Amino acid sequence: MYKPLLWLFLALLINPAVYAQEEYYFPGEKFDPAIPSPSEFLGYPIGEWHTRYDLIVKYFEKLDEVTEMAQLQTIGYTHEHRPKVILTLASAANMGNLEQIRIKQVQLADPTQSKPDVNTMPSIIHLGYGVHGNEPSSAEAAMLTAYWILAAQSDLAQNIRQNAVIHIDPTLNPDGRDRHSLWANSNKGFPPVADPLDREHNEAWPGGRTNHYWFDLNRDWLPLAHPESRAKVEWYHQWYPNVTTDFHEMGTNSTYFFEPTKPYGSENPVVPRKNYDDINPRFAKYFAKYMDDIGSLYWTKEVFDNSYPGYGSTYPDIHGGLGLVFETASSRGHVQSSQRGDITFAFTIRNHVVNSLATMEASVDNRVYMHDYLREFFESAKSEGAKDEAKSYVFGDEFDESRNRLFVKFLLDHKIKVYENSSDLTVSGQSFKKGKSWIVPTNQPQYRMVRTMFEYEKEFADSVFYDASAWTMAAAYGMPFSAAASAKSGTEITEVAVPNFTFPEGKAYAYLVDWTDYYAPKMLFEMQKAGIHVEAIHRPFSSQTQDGKVDFTAGTLMIPLGFQKLKAEEISAKLKELAAKNRQKVYAVQTGLNLSGIDLGSNLVSAIQQPKVLMVVGNGINSYEAGEIWNLLDQQVGMPITKVNSDQFGRINLFDYNMLVLPSGSYNSFSEGQVNHLKDWINRGGTVISMKNASLWLNQKGISEELPVELEEAPKDPDSLPFAVRNDFEGAKEVGGSIYRAELDLSHPIAYGYHRSTLPVYRNTDIFVKPSENKYLTPVKYAADPHLGGYISKANLEKLKQSAGVLISPVGQGRVVHFFDSPNFRGTWFGTNKLFLNAIFHGESMD
Template identity: 50%
Template sequence: MLKKLLLGVLFLSTSISAQDYFFKKFHPFDSNIPSPEEFLGYGIGERHTRHDLIVNYLTKLGELSDRASIYEYGRTHEGRKLVILTVTSPQNLQNLENLKNQHLEYVDPTKNPTAYDELPSFINLGYNVHGNEPSSSEAALLTAYTLTASKNPEILRYLKDGVIFIDPTINPDGRDRHTQWANMYQGNPLVGDPQDAEHNEYWPRGRTNHYWFDLNRDWLLGIHPESRGKLTWYHQWYPNVVTDFHEMGTQSTYFFEPMKDNGSLDPIMPKENYEDLNNLFGDYFSKALDSIGSFYFTKEVFDGTYPGYGSSYPDLQGGLGLLFEQASSRGHKQTTPFGEITFPFTIRNQYLSSITTVKAAVENKGMLRKYQQDFFKSALSNASKSRIRGYTFKDDHDATRVKAFVDKLLLHKIDVYKNNNAFVVPTRQPQYRMVQTMFETYERYRDSVYYDASAWSVANFYNIKYSPVTAVNLGEKITSLDGLIVSGPVQKSNYAYILDYDDYNAVAALNHLQSKGLVVSSSFKPFLLKTSVGEKQFNYGAVIVPVSLQKKEGDAIFQIVQETQAKFKVPFYAVSSGYSVKGIDLGSRYVRPVTKPKAAMIIGNGVRSYEAGEVWHLLDTRVHMPITKIPVRNFGRADLDKYNTLVMVSGSYSFSEKVQNKIKAWVEKGNTLVTIGTATKWAIDKKLVKEKLTDAEKDSTENVNRRPYVGAPEDLGKESVGGAIFKVDLDVTHPLAFGYHDASIPVYKNNSVWLAPSKNAYATVAKYASDPHIDGFITKKNMEENLKPSASLVVSKLGGGRVILFADNPNFRGSWYGTNRLFLNALFLGDKIRIPE
């Protein structure tokens, strides 16, 4: 009996009665509206449905139903459509723009509407942000059909009192990757053996998007088109309720909120959200799932501390974000200790939760709208109680990095002003809680174990030097990015052009110059030089384009320089003499030619796909530089002599001694190996380099104190570094630090790789500061015994080459503009590093 209650019946038939397994209670249905089975040619749950078919079905519903309309809010990296089906009563749909405008008055704290119950509730049902958690997109089809075709009085009431926005697939690229896998290996009859290929995707699996990013972490960071499109839509509608449907391990049951307690000591979201509203909706979900015999749990895990989830970002916009986690069949049927879990069973739980969310939202629409209004009004009142009236920031050297940060503020509808050369973000604004998210840092926490990061002060991601102020002089409001970068046109020179290397885009510009066949050099010492626009001080790394040394004519060189400046908005200067006012001359031995990188990266089983994707995305989308991705399975026979740089991100590398020697011999020839995170530990453990890991004194087993067994996960979990921000001291004279002016920069640490400073006095590029904490949780033991004595970045000589060892990830989630330069310098300037003995 337990098996049947827990896992449901096996779905065997393609008949309409079998589809009634999902929606029998909502009969009758409009025969003019095709069911998913009628449209697809198979029953929901029999196969995994491709995203294009999902879009086509919703499009058909939008054409046939007077309750629905479809909207495209973006395209993925691979060009797949991102759509939302709006479903409500025909009367509401015809009056939607007016309803929207009335609804938006409740998120404007300067207005005071009070007709809370007169407007429908705005509900966003979001599905399948993780591509290989597929049950929810199938449930989206069932939900869309039910809401557009059912004539049941209960559904008609929901449509009258609700506007439902169905986003069927937030991550289409990942979903289709998994769909192809599951359908390709589907057996007939079905194979439930967990060891079958159907249940074990090959790397990188379908969870992530095209560049192997987790889109459920991207709501705050807004790096990818999927997230940026959704955020733009979101801030046009501000839904009252947002769902976030997921799957978890096959051995689990079903999870819905309330979540585990927020890890923040004083969460910035109102207490009414994570206590009152979550418990209110939880009662609805428990009754619905009880009615079909499904087992579930709440509160134990999945904290919403990080504000960038699909279930936490809405909480910072006056809405109620709701997380659901369904035990996954990881295919069509899988055997567990409780019996067989089937794809239809997983879909039914998600479908039931979808309809129940609509029910709870419409039955409490007045409460939800009043809560959202109070949320934005309290933003202003909370800001007024704080001594901090705003934050100011500026950077005189890197306009592109500042522009990228301003873009992030505008994406989240944060008010930004410019006063002379400084930017001002006032705290007293409707998005005050997002301002807090961007700038505030913390060192005290309620909890010590996090589902995700414990630090997310986005200003630090961008290495923005900001200051809280007690009074603000706003200046001109910034409404777009136009005009934020002003760079005068470069004049023609018959001698040389100089690219200021301080700008974030300078590396992309350097790559572009090289791709056009120009010979360029890098300055390893600063200098002051007369240019066509006056004297200019150039920092370490200034890129020099000598005219007379090129194989191209002067006009062609000038055209390439102009093209590069226009494309990347970087400062170029024309000079007519190499004789400096101060510092080195352009013919100095400290001016060295830059070798064009020929880079490769190891990918595949055992490699952390997130980090590999971050490297690929950075080079593809910002530098426009190709990198060869070599699968682990092919690496042993790969010809490494085609490359001068090899990247190894975190992973579990199990190379044979022969392959290890192959890597070592290649580096010794004069090439550059770049390791990140646990790949750095691998290089040290395999004695590829002579560097060491920090050797903290271990507790003797004789002194171990007895503890309750039940507390082990929490006790051990807090010793991990889930994600925190620390300050390092950077050697700005080192080639890896070219482009930096400030020796103190933030880095992101989400691992336990403790890299000891090199015994070579010139090889430690970045060491944690004496007082390193900026933001996030770390135990006192880790801080004192592991972090403080350690280095973040070391270069180790190996024969004629070098290994560049990153303890931390400089490219985390595509958002660490502040440390990307360290990694990019490793690719472009690594071979110029000479480590004195």
């Protein structure tokens, strides 16, 4: 059992500064000595060290142990198996009634249920901290805030305990935080060094901002590509908080930012104006007062984007709450020089502490108002949905069951109502088959999220974007969909059905696996790993199978029983196991003579080489893009990929590999000898997958010879413009993450598994390259009218129309596969992943 006086005495012996420190963060406040402060528990003043995540969790466990006003729960685990925790704080009375409070809050967010009495309901406040691991002040502030809520004796603290339920997530990104904390602590000087050039302030690549796979989790509330976000969003829908915070850090020479963000230009199109025009300014007055009290400088209404739905400060706005982003100047270490003097870690922590308190005070003062807004939000959403000309969206890919399941589950994870399609439909010229398509009505509480999933947006109040300007998730999944004037539907889907295929019994001449399904590449790799010889059939054909005549597309996998090291019965047993695991249909044929098309022994059938993939990472390389590739091969294919730092490339014998991936980045550190080794390897049959500006470097080195797009009548800039408009004018020339319609050559290996000649693609680069001079080697081009959604300037759109999306450069016996779009963007472009995986598995057949 915890002994508070003994604990305090021991802490003071360890470090006398720990008790006096609270005066800096909470001047004049008195605290209950039965509640240990973070400094007492840790044995050092907050701000003196970067606290490891496990110690933060242990401190929260201690709070859970010593008071009935605290409850800690684990909601999930990170990739590196760190627990994702939520600490819930409230008065003893509210904690004893927690489930009833939660049920009423969810009821309030459901306009189909009667509205509870909001006058008696506590404010539900979610304080979220530390989504970027190398913005560490917020997690320290989380501990101090939790301590203040439980131990402070002021009238304000007592009022908040009585009238609020506070949920604290100390670190949305534990893996990244610990990566950064280790760096900052192990490079700390005694005394600390404030020089910005010091190693402490300059993390090694990839830095601690991102999670295990180098993803920015502050973009993942919508895609849900990672377990951290999936656990968080699942928890969020159990509570529908009235207010959610999102604490960050920015440049050392900055001051402090709080909302409102930039009017109109940074706002999400589905969020009601009341959020921006009334609620945000109402809360901002509290933040200003608290910052004025401590003399910290601040600013509002500039730069920061609130439009992309995947932000931690935007997702709540689309769910009837108020999402709030805060940014403090960063010490990026323990102390760093700035234009205003030295910025200390403790100073950055205090800024976030006071705004945590301001958020809670504003939330409690506006408790009834925010509850009314929550109900109003979902009532108006349902009402707007009922008036929408589109009464529903119909979607479904009749050829790819796995991708259908992924998208249906994704919609359900966001609490969108989905129904079976009970009849064959043709909508706007597209066919949707019963049993292989679904219906999402617009007349539902999540109407605004429905719009987020299915609408394309092309008109914007601003042309400069902090991030993506398009996020139509149906397009990301490559999902055929159409708005319908009817909402007729079948049974509501509550869980995703899993197919159960029957494996063919008896002797076979060969087995066939259709390449269409999203997880066919995973099946292929696991077959190869098991020692099974697999070939690709490069033309369409029809075969007699256990299901009768079946038409197969180019790219179909064949497992011939006559060319295997394993015995036929071993092959059958292993295939049965892998097919069940990966939900793949396996067909058996009894002859190599096909019903139509080429036969199984044709010269247009070839063995598939097992990929041995090397990817360059490290200094100069785009860590986001490298992480997307690593995540795809790890999580979706189960394929190991060797990651080598760019400065270690000279030690690599490329002939140990058959596939080299060059993510976007700078490769100018490669020596002439390394470049010559690369050229020799490609000339002898190696395959390079090159992303965006890596292709420009290959051109520069003479490895490939592709040409940029140049407009005959390119628009000219004015001779003179005001200095103040420079950022807006130049920023408008960039491609702000947008969606386009591409055209596929379905006979080319890059398009194996696709059945439609058009495909939505995501582009976030202004690199425009002409199609290949070889008329057969530009398998992905843009349609005549390519723009589907997001921002692009007129000049860039004209360049895009003349550009290649994917092209192949033959180099001796090898080749380079150039990608100028982002086929793996944020781990959620399932519709274009197959393009990249085709380059991995069929690269040697592409030229």
